[in-house]
Amino acid sequence: MSFAPEIRRGEVTIRHLSKSFTLNGRPLPVLKDVNLHIRSGESLAIVGASGSGKTTLLRVMAGLDEADAGEVLIDGKAVRGVGAERAVIFQEPRLLPWLTVIDNVAFGLETRGVSREEAKTRARRYVQLVGLQQFENAYPRQLSGGMAQRVGIARALVVQPEILLLDEPLGALDAMTKISMQQELARIWRDEDVTTVLVTHDLEEAIYLADRILILPREKGGEPRLIEIDMPRPRDRSAREFVRHREELLNLFGLH
Amino acid sequence: MTLENVNPPLTTNFRLASAGRTGVTMAPRLRALIGPLLSRYGLVLSFLVLWQVSSSQGWVNPAVFPSLDVILAALWDGIASGALLDDIAISLQRSGIAFASAVAIGIPLGLFMGQVKAIEQALDPLLQFFRQTSALALYPVFILLLGLGETSKVFVIFWATLFPTLLSTIGGVKEVDTKLIEMARTYGAGRLTTFRRVVLPASVPAIFVGLRLSATTALLLLIAAEMIGANKGIGFQVMNAQYNFQIPLMFAAILLLALLGLAANAVLVLLQRRLCRWSQPSP
Numbered sequence: 443m444s445f446a447p448e449i450r451r452g453e454v455t456i457r458h459l460s461k462s463f464t465l466n467g468r469p470l471p472v473l474k475d476v477n478l479h480i481r482s483g484e485s486l487a488i489v490g491a492s493g494s495g496k497t498t499l500l501r502v503m504a505g506l507d508e509a510d511a512g513e514v515l516i517d518g519k520a521v522r523g524v525g526a527e528r529a530v531i532f533q534e535p536r537l538l539p540w541l542t543v544i545d546n547v548a549f550g551l552e553t554r555g556v557s558r559e560e561a562k563t564r565a566r567r568y569v570q571l572v573g574l575q576q577f578e579n580a581y582p583r584q585l586s587g588g589m590a591q592r593v594g595i596a597r598a599l600v601v602q603p604e605i606l607l608l609d610e611p612l613g614a615l616d617a618m619t620k621i622s623m624q625q626e627l628a629r630i631w632r633d634e635d636v637t638t639v640l641v642t643h644d645l646e647e648a649i650y651l652a653d654r655i656l657i658l659p660r661e662k663g664g665e666p667r668l669i670e671i672d673m674p675r676p677r678d679r680s681a682r683e684f685v686r687h688r689e690e691l692l693n694l695f696g697l698h
Numbered sequence: 699m700t701l702e703n704v705n706p707p708l709t710t711n712f713r714l715a716s717a718g719r720t721g722v723t724m725a726p727r728l729r730a731l732i733g734p735l736l737s738r739y740g741l742v743l744s745f746l747v748l749w750q751v752s753s754s755q756g757w758v759n760p761a762v763f764p765s766l767d768v769i770l771a772a773l774w775d776g777i778a779s780g781a782l783l784d785d786i787a788i789s790l791q792r793s794g795i796a797f798a799s800a801v802a803i804g805i806p807l808g809l810f811m812g813q814v815k816a817i818e819q820a821l822d823p824l825l826q827f828f829r830q831t832s833a834l835a836l837y838p839v840f841i842l843l844l845g846l847g848e849t850s851k852v853f854v855i856f857w858a859t860l861f862p863t864l865l866s867t868i869g870g871v872k873e874v875d876t877k878l879i880e881m882a883r884t885y886g887a888g889r890l891t892t893f894r895r896v897v898l899p900a901s902v903p904a905i906f907v908g909l910r911l912s913a914t915t916a917l918l919l920l921i922a923a924e925m926i927g928a929n930k931g932i933g934f935q936v937m938n939a940q941y942n943f944q945i946p947l948m949f950a951a952i953l954l955l956a957l958l959g960l961a962a963n964a965v966l967v968l969l970q971r972r973l974c975r976w977s978q979p980s981p
């Protein structure tokens with residue numbers, strides 16, 4: 443069997459990935475032989491019941507946790523720890539409270555050795571991109587939850603990652619802010635050339651944003667499933683196809 | 699009662715409010731200025747007035763509690779004649795050197811110990827032991843080792859002053875949100891960068907809590923040290939004046955100490971405001 447994939451930027455291959463934690467002295471298997479290929483520029487959503495291992499999978503991809511077996515390849519190279527081609531957006535914005543909005547956005551550039559001025563200039567563009575130009579000099583405590591999360595998104599985008607890893611980035615927001623942020627994310631992903639992996643609890647969010655949805659099984663030993671969302675963008679939440687996908691997902695979770 | 703009566707339309711509400719604002723006279727503005735001052739310093743003021751009245755009216759024995767003007771006169775005499783200036787200078791020098799050394803050692807050591815778990819765990823029992831042993835109880839030991847001169851005095855103040863800063867700094871570093879450290883890691887920050895850009899700024903508020911405690915401790919120990927075997931210093935003057943029954947001078951020296959403490963605290967608060975602007979509510 444010949445297997446010679448053409449390697450492009452921001453491509454993720456996960457091979458036979460397994461990981462378990464230890465709970466009360468006994469092993470707790472979380473991920474069992476996960477295999478997945480994420481295309482360059484694709485947006486993949488990961489959904490699954492609480493505790494199904496979504497965060498764990500994302501953290502392994504981020505290089506924050508190590509797998510017990512198997513590997514994650516990025517652009518054909520095995521992941522060892524964190525890397526400049528990946529950026530993570532966590533559920534909490536994780537802003538540095540002593541830095542202003544613009545300095546928070548510039549943070550990831552400065553840690554990688556970009557000069558302060560250059561970093562600030564580049565950061566300014568992304569502060570604008572997320573619509574916070576008026577708040578450039580505000581401190582995180584002066585921002586609402588949604589605004590703070592947008593700063594986090596700008597901070598991740600400004601380093602121009604090939605792969606953006608998001609762990610329930612909108613989970614803590616109210617329904618209306620959430621929808622407008624989803625639209626914003628959809629717009630940003632259209633403009634920025636980036637592969638995105640989005641962990642979410644929100645099925646509608648997954649259908650709205652993703653090209654494909656990975657459903658992690660509820661019970662261990664079950665097979666992960668993938669469904670393709672082939673809909674034009676921007677997507678219409680009330681379109682028949684959208685509703686059909688929602689029902690399909692609800693059925694998969696036994697909730698219909 | 700109709701609903702409209704309960705909830706007047708918003709527009710009327712606004713009009714009423716703005717009418718009130720345009721009709722501002724001097725009186726409410728003055729009240730707005732004095733109000734907070736009064737609520738903050740009202741009690742202090744009442745205390746001073748009570749002191750003055752009870753002393754001058756003979757409610758208390760004025761030989762033991764001289765009136766404020768007598769105390770202030772004694773203070774002024776002491777300063778104008780230069781007699782108290784020497785004491786102030788030597789006291790400032792003792793507590794200043796001790797405080798500065800405690801800070802210079804406490805903060806770096808605390809930053810280091812807070813980060814390196816093994817060292818912190820090894821040293822913590824020892825620190826707790828020393829901290830629980832009163833510095834004053836150790837003063838005789840220091841005198842034995844360092845003589846009855848300046849060194850032992852400065853050292854006992856230093857010793858007591860070190861712990862608040864050291865322990866607060868260690869605590870501050872240990873409390874730093876690991877989620878922020880992890881965030882920095884995903885952006886490629888190494889140990890040094892993480893320390894400089896995350897751990898250090900995050901610890902500043904805790905360090906200041908320690909510094910303010912240390913400043914208070916420094917003055918406390920200063921007086922104690924000066925009361926035992928000194929022949930100069932504000933603490934010595936308190937004891938000496940009492941001994942010679944110069945009660946106004948005694949209170950003048952006590953007042954001086956209080957002012958010194960307030961000044962030290964004010965400087966630290968100001969510095970903290972400058973360094974931690976991010977955590978202050980906007981003015």
Ligand SMILES: Nc1ncnc2c1ncn2[C@@H]1O[C@H](COP(=O)(O)OP(=O)(O)OP(=O)(O)O)[C@@H](O)[C@H]1O
Binds near residue numbers: 463494498
């Ligand atoms: N550091 C850890 N130590 C021990 N067990 C862990 C650790 N992290 C996660 N687990 C366990 O791994 C399992 C999967 O956790 P994970 O956080 O990946 O779930 P999740 O799918 O993200 O859930 P949620 O939707 O609630 O965020 C859980 O059963 C959890 O208890």
Ligand SMILES: [Mg+2]
Binds near residue numbers: 496497498609
């Ligand atoms: Mg999770």
